[in-house]
Amino acid sequence: xxxxxxxxxxxxxxxxxxxxxxxxxxxxxxxxxxxxxxxxxxxxxxxxxxxxxxxxxxxxxxxxxxxxxxxxxxxxxxxxxxxxxxxxxxxxxxxxxxxxxxxxxxxxxxxxxxxxxxxxxxxxxxxxxxxxxxxxxxxxxxxxxxxxxxxxxxxxxxxxxxxxxxxxxxxxxxxxxxxxxxxxxxxxx
Amino acid sequence: xxxxxxxxxxxxxxxxxxxxxxxxxxxxxxxxxxxxxxxxxxxxxxxxxxxxxxxxxxxxxxxxxxxxxxxxxxxxxxxxxxxxxxxxxxxxxxxxxxxxxxxxxxxxxxxxxxxxxxxxxxxxxxxxxxxxxxxxxxxxxxxxxxxxxxxxxxxxxxxxxxxxxxxxxxxxxxxxxxxxxxxxxxxxx
DNA sequence: CGAAAATTTGACATGACTCAACTGGAGTGG
DNA sequence: CCACTCCAGTTGAGTCATGTCAAATTTTCG
Numbered sequence: 001x002x003x004x005x006x007x008x009x010x011x012x013x014x015x016x017x018x019x020x021x022x023x024x025x026x027x028x029x030x031x032x033x034x035x036x037x038x039x040x041x042x043x044x045x046x047x048x049x050x051x052x053x054x055x056x057x058x059x060x061x062x063x064x065x066x067x068x069x070x071x072x073x074x075x076x077x078x079x080x081x082x083x084x085x086x087x088x089x090x091x092x093x094x095x096x097x098x099x100x101x102x103x104x105x106x107x108x109x110x111x112x113x114x115x116x117x118x119x120x121x122x123x124x125x126x127x128x129x130x131x132x133x134x135x136x137x138x139x140x141x142x143x144x145x146x147x148x149x150x151x152x153x154x155x156x157x158x159x160x161x162x163x164x165x166x167x168x169x170x171x172x173x174x175x176x177x178x179x180x181x182x183x184x185x186x187x188x189x
Numbered sequence: 190x191x192x193x194x195x196x197x198x199x200x201x202x203x204x205x206x207x208x209x210x211x212x213x214x215x216x217x218x219x220x221x222x223x224x225x226x227x228x229x230x231x232x233x234x235x236x237x238x239x240x241x242x243x244x245x246x247x248x249x250x251x252x253x254x255x256x257x258x259x260x261x262x263x264x265x266x267x268x269x270x271x272x273x274x275x276x277x278x279x280x281x282x283x284x285x286x287x288x289x290x291x292x293x294x295x296x297x298x299x300x301x302x303x304x305x306x307x308x309x310x311x312x313x314x315x316x317x318x319x320x321x322x323x324x325x326x327x328x329x330x331x332x333x334x335x336x337x338x339x340x341x342x343x344x345x346x347x348x349x350x351x352x353x354x355x356x357x358x359x360x361x362x363x364x365x366x367x368x369x370x371x372x373x374x375x376x377x378x
Numbered sequence: 379c380g381a382a383a384a385t386t387t388g389a390c391a392t393g394a395c396t397c398a399a400c401t402g403g404a405g406t407g408g
Numbered sequence: 409c410c411a412c413t414c415c416a417g418t419t420g421a422g423t424c425a426t427g428t429c430a431a432a433t434t435t436t437c438g
Contacts, residue, residue, distance in 0.1 A: 062334050070329060082323040092330070115312075122311035123304075129318030134271040136325045140259060141281070144365055145251050148394070168417065176333055181394060183418050337426070358384065370426060372386055 001029055004052045005104045008076050012127045013120055022118060026110040032056075032097040039095040045084035047107045051075050054101025057170065060092050069173040072098075074162070078128060098166060148177040149185045190218055193241045194293045197265050201316045202309055212310065215303040216293045221245075221286040228284040234273035236296045240264050243290025246359065249281050258362040261287075263351070267317060287355060337366040338374050 002024050009015065015023065032038065032054070039045055041061065049056065056073040058081070070093065073079035084091035085108060106114070115121055142154055152175055156163050163171060172182040191213050198204065204212065221227065221243070228234055230250065238245065245262040247270070259282065262268035273280035274297060295303070304310055331343055341364055345352050352360060361371040 060330060060334075068330075068333050070326065070333075082319060082326055086319060086323055119308060119311070122308070122315050126311050126315035126318060129315060129322055130271060130275060132322055133318055133325070134275055136322070136329075137259065137271055140325075140329070141249060141257075144257050144259075145249075169415095178395060179417070180396085180419085183416095187418075356384070367427060368385070369387085369428085376386075 002027060002052070002104055004076060005050050008050070009124055012124045015120075019118065023114065023121065026114040027104045027106055030103050030105050032101045032103065034097055034100055037094060037096045038103070039081060039084075039091055039093060041092055041094055042090050043084075044088050045081040045091045045093075046109075047105050048078055048080040048085065048111070049073070049095070050078050050104040050106070052102040052104055054103075055098040055165065056095055056101060056103070057098050058093050058095045059173070060094065067173055068176075069170055072166075072174065078132075098170070143176070148175065148181055149188075151175045151177070152182060152185050191216060191241070191293055193265060194239050197239070198313055201313045204309075208307065211307065212303065215299040216295055219292050219294050221290045221292065223286055223289055226283060226285045227292070228270060228273075228280055228282060230281055230283055231279050232273075233277050234270040234280050234282075235298075236294050237267055237269040237274065237300070238262070238284070239267050239293040239295070241291040241293055243292075244287040244354065245284055245290060245292070246287050247282050247284045248362070249283065256362055257365075258359055261355075261363065267321075287359070332365070337364070337370055338377075340364045340366070341371060341374050 005027070006020055006024070009020075009023065027050075029052075030038075038047070038049060038056070039058075051073050053075060055075075056079050057069055058071045058073070058079060059067045059069045062068050071079060079095060081091045081093045081095070083089065084093070111125075115125075142151065146154060152171075155171070155175060168182060168186075169179045172179045175182070177185075194216070195209055195213070198209075198212065216239075219227075227236070227238060227245070228247075240262050242264060245268050246258055247260045247262070247268060248256045248258045251257050260268060268284060270280045270282045270284070272278065273282070300314075304314075331340065335343060341360075344360070344364060357371060357375075358368045361368045364371070366374075
């Protein structure tokens with residue numbers, strides 16, 4: 001059930017079978033239907049989610065009322081509102097399932113217990129965070145450099161196949177362009 | 190010399206005096222004059238920098254040739270090109286000193302040795318990365334939601350005093366607006 | 379002091395947005 | 409299984425925020 005997670009962890013730290021069992025005792029399993037929420041605006045975020053299968057998204061509601069997508073989480077990605085989780089402040093984000101999705105859930109409390117019991121897991125989470133930082137730096141970079149059309153083409157090339165998996169309006173929001181403009185860009189060839 | 194760094198570490202993990210000595214053996218000290226570079230485009234990034242005193246910036250050169258500022262690093266902030274450092278690929282960024290600056294330097298190799306010698310430091314770096322992720326999520330959020338003028342006012346309020354410390358064109362670049370537009374915004378009262 | 383760099387100001391251009399109308403497909407209930 | 413509704417996507421017209429370019433002014437610093 002947690003096989004993808006165990007494999008993911010193994011890519012960063014070596015664990016014995018006994019240790020793997022111990023790690024997994026700190027996670028719970030959750031099955032989400034499309035559109036189910038795991039976090040809503042105003043909630044204090046208490047958990048991190050690892051996507052075993054499916055797709056989650058994180059977004060917030062802009063001043064004008066539209067959704068602004070911040071992040072997708074595909075298989076083998078972690079997602080959470082780090083600010084809300086760390087500071088135990090109400091979140092401004094929603095996290096919900098774009099497709100039927102299975103996740104491994106790690107509560108803040110369980111994470112603390114896991115790290116106390118197995119300090120070598122600090123390393124795993126450090127490396128995960130480091131990768132996330134690298135990814136975000138890259139995203140910022142092309143965001144600040146490229147036009148709407150370039151962002152679309154760049155993204156499509158970077159994640160071929162993924163574009164077909166999500167409705168166009170979500171992609172538009174992620175790329176920070178309106179659905180109308182994205183539609184026109186796609187019509188152009 | 191490394192006092193600010195030791196204090197910073199102490200905010201996240203407890204160390205004995207002997208351990209502190211051991212930690213500091215992995216760092217080197219560097220004094221930068223304004224405009225000195227620690228990373229240039231094309232270099233493979235080999236080090237992370239902790240600002241003891243002063244101010245660094247990271248930027249890249251856009252398609253059109255202008256500088257695009259990605260990040261400042263004030264006292265007690267870490268800065269590096271995480272992608273280049275992790276993957277050992279040539280960087281697209283420059284990092285240089287906005288003011289005369291003193292930094293603690295941690296090379297990739299020293300970091301690995303430090304973590305091997307003192308696994309409890311994994312925790313420190315995990316927490317640093319976590320804070321960074323939280324900060325970047327927030328930055329993305331207001332970036333995607335606000336107009337040029339709102340970004341300026343938000344930033345000025347968030348970091349009062351800092352605005353006076355940097356030339357206006359750098360702030361404009363960081364906020365992703367042109368110097369001309371920022372000038373006009375400021376003229377408006 | 380003088381040169382170079384930063385900032386300001388104005389005229390004009392444009393990429394992306396808003397709004398509105400239309401089209402087509404997916405899902406639902408009778 | 410058809411009819412109906414609803415939502416996603418498309419298309420076009422008009423607008424606006426921000427960008428570009430150029431020239432004038434001020435500040436910085438060797």
